[in-house]
Amino acid sequence: MTAIRTRWHHSILARAGLILLGVLLLFGAVTVAINLHYNRARAEQATELRLSQLLDTVESTASIACFTRDDVLAGELIAGLLRNSEVLSVVVEADGVPLADSSRQATDAAAAVTPDSRVLVRDIYSPFSPQTPVGRVLLTPNQALIDQELRQETRILMLQMAMQLLLVALAFAAATLLLIIRPIKAISDRLHGMDATRGERLQVPAGHRGSEIGLLVADVNRLADRLVRTLEDERALRIQREIDEQRYHAIFENADTGLFQIDHQGLLSSWNPAFARLMGLSSETRPERELALLDLDWHDPQPLAELLSDCRNTGGNPRRDSGAQDTPRTQSAELRHTHPDGVERWLSVVLTPITDRSVQGVLHDVTHHLEAEQSARRLAVTDRITGMANQLGLEQRLRALIQASDPEAEPPRPERAIALVLISLDNFKRLSSGLDPAIGDALLTETARRLSSGIEGANLIARVGENQFALLMADPAPALEIERMLEQVFADAQQPVFIAGAPLTLTLSGGIAFHTGTVANPVATLFQHADLALASAQAGPGGPICFFDPDLARLAQERHQLETDLRHAIRDGQFVPFFQPLVDLQRGALVGAEVLIRWQHPQRGLVPPNAFIPLAEETGLINDMGRWILESAGRQLAAWQHAGRDLYLSVNVSAHQIPKGLTPDALHELAQRLGFAPASLALEITESILISDVDGAQAWLDAVRARGFRVFLDDFGTGYSSLSYLKRFTVDRLKIDQGFIRDLATNAGDRALVEAVTAIADSFGMQVVAEGVEDAEHVRRLRAMGCHYGQGYFFSPPVPLDAFSEVGRRIPELMQPFLDAAPGSNPEPAS
Amino acid sequence: MERRTGAHLLLAIVLAIGVGAARAAEPVLVVMDPASGLDRLTREQVINIFLGRFRRLPNAQAAVPIDRSRDEALMTDFYRLLVDKSPAEIRAYWARLVFSGKTEPPQKAHDLDDMIERLANTPGAVAYIRPDELSERLRVVLGLGLGLGPEPGR
Numbered sequence: 015m016t017a018i019r020t021r022w023h024h025s026i027l028a029r030a031g032l033i034l035l036g037v038l039l040l041f042g043a044v045t046v047a048i049n050l051h052y053n054r055a056r057a058e059q060a061t062e063l064r065l066s067q068l069l070d071t072v073e074s075t076a077s078i079a080c081f082t083r084d085d086v087l088a089g090e091l092i093a094g095l096l097r098n099s100e101v102l103s104v105v106v107e108a109d110g111v112p113l114a115d116s117s118r119q120a121t122d123a124a125a126a127v128t129p130d131s132r133v134l135v136r137d138i139y140s141p142f143s144p145q146t147p148v149g150r151v152l153l154t155p156n157q158a159l160i161d162q163e164l165r166q167e168t169r170i171l172m173l174q175m176a177m178q179l180l181l182v183a184l185a186f187a188a189a190t191l192l193l194i195i196r197p198i199k200a201i202s203d204r205l206h207g208m209d210a211t212r213g214e215r216l217q218v219p220a221g222h223r224g225s226e227i228g229l230l231v232a233d234v235n236r237l238a239d240r241l242v243r244t245l246e247d248e249r250a251l252r253i254q255r256e257i258d259e260q261r262y263h264a265i266f267e268n269a270d271t272g273l274f275q276i277d278h279q280g281l282l283s284s285w286n287p288a289f290a291r292l293m294g295l296s297s298e299t300r301p302e303r304e305l306a307l308l309d310l311d312w313h314d315p316q317p318l319a320e321l322l323s324d325c326r327n328t329g330g331n332p333r334r335d336s337g338a339q340d341t342p343r344t345q346s347a348e349l350r351h352t353h354p355d356g357v358e359r360w361l362s363v364v365l366t367p368i369t370d371r372s373v374q375g376v377l378h379d380v381t382h383h384l385e386a387e388q389s390a391r392r393l394a395v396t397d398r399i400t401g402m403a404n405q406l407g408l409e410q411r412l413r414a415l416i417q418a419s420d421p422e423a424e425p426p427r428p429e430r431a432i433a434l435v436l437i438s439l440d441n442f443k444r445l446s447s448g449l450d451p452a453i454g455d456a457l458l459t460e461t462a463r464r465l466s467s468g469i470e471g472a473n474l475i476a477r478v479g480e481n482q483f484a485l486l487m488a489d490p491a492p493a494l495e496i497e498r499m500l501e502q503v504f505a506d507a508q509q510p511v512f513i514a515g516a517p518l519t520l521t522l523s524g525g526i527a528f529h530t531g532t533v534a535n536p537v538a539t540l541f542q543h544a545d546l547a548l549a550s551a552q553a554g555p556g557g558p559i560c561f562f563d564p565d566l567a568r569l570a571q572e573r574h575q576l577e578t579d580l581r582h583a584i585r586d587g588q589f590v591p592f593f594q595p596l597v598d599l600q601r602g603a604l605v606g607a608e609v610l611i612r613w614q615h616p617q618r619g620l621v622p623p624n625a626f627i628p629l630a631e632e633t634g635l636i637n638d639m640g641r642w643i644l645e646s647a648g649r650q651l652a653a654w655q656h657a658g659r660d661l662y663l664s665v666n667v668s669a670h671q672i673p674k675g676l677t678p679d680a681l682h683e684l685a686q687r688l689g690f691a692p693a694s695l696a697l698e699i700t701e702s703i704l705i706s707d708v709d710g711a712q713a714w715l716d717a718v719r720a721r722g723f724r725v726f727l728d729d730f731g732t733g734y735s736s737l738s739y740l741k742r743f744t745v746d747r748l749k750i751d752q753g754f755i756r757d758l759a760t761n762a763g764d765r766a767l768v769e770a771v772t773a774i775a776d777s778f779g780m781q782v783v784a785e786g787v788e789d790a791e792h793v794r795r796l797r798a799m800g801c802h803y804g805q806g807y808f809f810s811p812p813v814p815l816d817a818f819s820e821v822g823r824r825i826p827e828l829m830q831p832f833l834d835a836a837p838g839s840n841p842e843p844a845s
Numbered sequence: 846m847e848r849r850t851g852a853h854l855l856l857a858i859v860l861a862i863g864v865g866a867a868r869a870a871e872p873v874l875v876v877m878d879p880a881s882g883l884d885r886l887t888r889e890q891v892i893n894i895f896l897g898r899f900r901r902l903p904n905a906q907a908a909v910p911i912d913r914s915r916d917e918a919l920m921t922d923f924y925r926l927l928v929d930k931s932p933a934e935i936r937a938y939w940a941r942l943v944f945s946g947k948t949e950p951p952q953k954a955h956d957l958d959d960m961i962e963r964l965a966n967t968p969g970a971v972a973y974i975r976p977d978e979l980s981e982r983l984r985v986v987l988g989l990g991l992g993l994g995p996e997p998g999r
Binding site: 075078079081082083084085086087090141142143 | 892896897898927928929930938941942944945946947948
């Protein structure tokens with residue numbers, strides 16, 4: 015590329031030169047003009063001065079001439095003056111009258127006397143009296159000469175100036191050429207041929223390292239650096255973009271999910287093969303025809319259209335300043351689509367707006383997914399074994415029914431009665447525990463079938479528990495009909511089921527509850543009521559089918575409250591041990607006491623044990639209570655033993671505490687820790703213990719006795735015990751239930767019984783305690799029968815510890831009369 | 846002749862006074878022939894006559910000035926008192942005028958008698974004497990340096 019040449023009149027030198035020339039010329043002209051003006055004035059002044067001096071020289075002669083009015087002299091004088099080239103004309107006047115005059119010959123027009131020529135006037139005075147004027151000399155200067163001289167001078171000056179200016183201009187031109195033009199030209203030439211990308215840069219012209227040109231060169235080089243860098247960055251970006259585009263393209267083409275783009279009109283602008291496959295587009299429809307997304311065989315294009323407009327409205331405008339609000343919002347939905355091959359599928363469509371008002375979309379087949387979801391949902395509410403609905407399904411249906419009949423809904427719905435029946439297969443667990451699980455399942459299935467076929471008018475039958483079914487009835491028949499129907503169904507279901515040859519018979523019970531209008535938690539409440547009804551049916555005496563009684567709820571509530579109170583009592587120590595003295599009937603002495611737990615309820619006061627013991631046993635709180643009682647008893651025993659008193663204490667032990675709630679080791683540890691002799695602690699158990707858990711009880715019994723503790727059998731004669739148990743279980747004492755003692759005086763049968771028991775006990779080496787000794791007669795008779803110990807109101811009711819010592823002290827005097835009487839004497843004849 | 850005597854007396858007094866001053870010009874009298882018909886000339890007229898400005902007597906007669914060329918002192922005093930110029934200056938003056946030919950310098954009288962004779966013979970002749978040279982053949986027309994009137998050069 016050739017260097018660009020500038021036109022000569024564009025070049026710096028020419029322009030600057032021209033400017034300079036112009037300025038200089040102007041300056042020169044101005045100077046010359048000024049000079050001219052001043053010079054003229056000066057010249058004129060100088061001329062005037064000279065002429066004045068000239069006049070001075072002739073003054074004396076002029077004065078003589080004028081004095082004597084000598085015109086010749088005056089003429090001579092004038093002639094003399096005129097010899098001076100600066101004089102144009104002279105006039106000598108004497109006394110106002112011209113004496114002589116003359117003027118120079120006019121050689122050119124300028125020499126003519128112009129009206130405004132300056133005339134020098136010199137007054138001439140008498141030579142002999144200087145104050146007396148005698149005449150005048152009027153001298154007209156030769157303007158022409160002055161002008162000529164002036165012109166001459168001006169010419170010279172102009173020439174001089176021109177020379178100077180020329181020199182200056184030349185110097186300037188030279189300097190500019192050297193310092194500016196040449197370096198710039200050099201730079202320009204180099205720039206043309208320079209390839210910045212190859213690293214070529216400008217060189218600083220010699221001598222310009224610190225000058226503006228040098229700085230310019232440095233800046234240009236820096237710019238070149240920056241540009242080259244930018245270029246490289248751009249290139250890198252471009253390469254990256256190409257890579258990304260290739261990647262995108264690969265993904266686009268090979269993706270399994272359908273990808274597509276639609277423009278602002280809703281027409282498909284691009285789509286990938288997967289999309290074509292899903293939507294059944296043939297490859298021929300590649301960009302020739304315009305396809306609108308909405309036109310593709312959707313089952314219902316409306317939601318899609320809405321989706322599209324939502325998508326467009328929310329975002330994609332990059333020019334707005336507010337950030338977060340306008341981030342593109344992706345919209346998605348699942349829509350049904352009919353493929354050209356006839357198959358209906360569910361397709362998930364996800365739309366995202368992109369900046370230029372287009373929309374990007376992802377499409378994939380979710381048919382299986384949805385079906386799986388639906389199936390899962392169905393499974394969630396279905397019982398696996400029977401195929402009926404499960405608890406979840408039932409609750410859903412129940413909730414729906416309740417909502418559908420809510421009079422307070424908007425719009426109000428007519429109130430319908432809803433009933434829930436809970437059916438329990440009471441013995442199922444027991445039956446199936448020893449069987450193959452498959453047999454259990456078969457049993458359930460068969461029972462389910464029988465129930466389903468037998469029940470009429472049920473909205474839904476469900477299996478809600480391992481051995482529980484439930485019926486949901488909307489607008490149920492009257493209660494009586496329900497009951498009858500259920501009885502029929504139960505009868506059918508309770509027929510033996512033959513599985514693997516063996517007959518299995520179930521027992522059923524049912525609880526029925528009705529949905530009442532406005533409760534906080536209708537579903538839970540209904541279940542709760544039905545549950546209570548069922549429990550009542552199972553536990554109570556009246557029939558296998560029970561309707562919910564509001565009292566049941568109340569009772570349940572009370573029970574719950576009691577249980578809570580009981581827990582608090584245990585935690586807060588609201589229990590108090592009461593002691594009922596045990597008296598040796600033969601010797602008439604206090605030998606010990608039965609420790610009975612009493613509950614000081616903060617609100618209810620002293621709560622009797624039969625109000626809370628059964629609940630404690632059911633809830634397992636009995637263990638804590640038992641431990642507490644034993645602790646108190648043990649401490650008291652230790653205190654007595656420390657004081658040297660030989661008394662024992664007996665503590666009631668519930669069947670529920672055996673064998674795990676009160677281990678022999680724990681007892682042993684207790685005795686060790688509190689420091690009392692094990693023999694002084696007796697544990698009272700009832701016969702029922704021995705019946706229910708025979709082996710465990712026996713082991714416990716033996717272990718406890720092995721540790722040195724004593725065991726009494728309480729309420730003897732009231733349970734299902736057989737006499738053989740006495741043989742099997744070794745206890746230390748029998749306590750005859752008060753029922754036998756009460757009518758001792760009047761009932762011979764009781765007497766015989768007591769006697770007999772006493773005799774049996776004796777033979778086994780056991781002692782007997784009579785419970786419920788109420789009067790002296792009892793004492794006498796018991797003594798006569800040989801009964802060893804007694805306990806009852808005659809001696810004292812159960813009292814707190816502080817009262818016990820007092821009570822205990824009175825025992826001897828109470829018994830004294832009996833001891834005084836002959837042993838074995840019987841005031842009344844046996845009848 | 847009473848007047849002349851008075852003038853003489855006055856002259857004497859003034860002279861006496863004037864003796865003490867720095868050497869001033871001694872008085873000079875400007876005279877004419879008694880037959881001239883004039884008995885008075887003004888100073889200016891005398892100047893005009895003697896210096897060639899206007900050689901006419903008040904009676905329109907042409908005036909002829911006469912110098913006492915040999916009496917240097919007298920000439921000196923005369924011109925000194927008249928125009929306060931030295932004889933050299935007067936000579937220089939006349940040098941220029943002679944050149945043009947328009948005016949002639951005053952005639953030159955050798956001595957007093959010559960002067961008197963010229964006065965008698967030349968109508969309109971005017972000369973000057975010392976006061977002690979005065980006789981009845983002369984008429985004084987102007988007195989210079991007598992202490993009367995303004996001195997020249999003031």
